[in-house]
Amino acid sequence: IAGITQAPTSQILAAGRRMTxxxxxxxxxxxxxxxxxxxxxxxxxxxxSNTAGTTGKGExxxxxxxxxxNTDDFPLTLASAVPSQTSVYFxxxxxxxNLNTGELFFGEGSRLTVL
Amino acid sequence: QQQVKQSPQSLIVQKGGIxxxxxxxxxxxxxxxxxxxxxxxxxxxxxxxxxPDVSEKKEGRFTISFNKSAKQxxxxxxxxxxxxxxxxxCAAGRRGSTLGRLYFGRGTQLTVWP
Numbered sequence: 001i002a003g004i005t006q007a008p009t010s011q012i013l014a015a016g017r018r019m020t021x022x023x024x025x026x027x028x029x030x031x032x033x034x035x036x037x038x039x040x041x042x043x044x045x046x047x048x049s050n051t052a053g054t055t056g057k058g059e060x061x062x063x064x065x066x067x068x069x070n071t072d073d074f075p076l077t078l079a080s081a082v083p084s085q086t087s088v089y090f091x092x093x094x095x096x097x098n099l100n101t102g103e104l105f106f107g108e109g110s111r112l113t114v115l
Numbered sequence: 116q117q118q119v120k121q122s123p124q125s126l127i128v129q130k131g132g133i134x135x136x137x138x139x140x141x142x143x144x145x146x147x148x149x150x151x152x153x154x155x156x157x158x159x160x161x162x163x164x165x166x167p168d169v170s171e172k173k174e175g176r177f178t179i180s181f182n183k184s185a186k187q188x189x190x191x192x193x194x195x196x197x198x199x200x201x202x203x204x205c206a207a208g209r210r211g212s213t214l215g216r217l218y219f220g221r222g223t224q225l226t227v228w229p
Contacts, residue, residue, distance in 0.1 A: 004158070031215050033216070040124075040221055040222075041221055042121070042204055042219040042220055042221040042222050043204065043217075043219040045216055045217070048215065058216065059218070090158050092158075092215070094215040096214065096215070102147055102149060102208070102210070102214045102215070103149075103164075104151075104159075104161065104215055104217070106159050106160065107158050108156070108158050109156075109157075109158055
């Protein structure tokens with residue numbers, strides 16, 4: 001069972017370049033999320049999607065965009081990367097509804113360095 | 116503004132000892148409090164969670180204590196083992212459609228010495 005698959009695993013990027021982090025899930029969860037993890041700051045929500053076709057802003061959305069064309073895929077795009085976006089990015093999914101236990105299932109992360 | 120404050124930042128415990136991590140929150144609308152465990156190079160994974168209608172929840176060696184009036188909750192790891200060495204995050208959120216939108220503490224790096 002793959003769960004959440006993220007790509008790339010790591011990437012070094014020049015400032016000003018465009019970058020898309022990919023996320024795919026095979027659990028048919030209706031909700032998906034992007035978090036960034038920075039040392040000493042924990043995890044912070046960037047964007048989320050409760051269902052295909054809808055997205056919302058999280059705690060730190062500036063400089064990022066997302067799309068949710070179908071249930072399984074939730075890419076995160078940095079239109080013009082800046083050094084402060086150097087971080088480890090985690091995609092996650094969860095079920096929403098009567099069966100919702102609240103558990104987030106995380107991928108293994110994408111480490112992004114912006115120079 | 117940090118929605119969830121976590122302490123200590125790091126913790127060293129001897130094998131067999133008790134590890135205690137504390138968290139505090141401000142927003143009284145939060146009604147779901149999970150703990151996540153993260154090993155190096157991996158994503159976080161749910162360890163245990165509690166809702167504010169109970170004061171304690173135990174799963175094996177892991178116990179969450181919850182104090183609604185003080186807006187505090189803590190994780191106790193009994194008989195700590197070297198395999199428990201990881202980073203632990205507390206979090207808070209609201210049930211319903213926003214349940215996956217969590218506010219995380221800054222993390223506690225636990226090291227258990229054999």
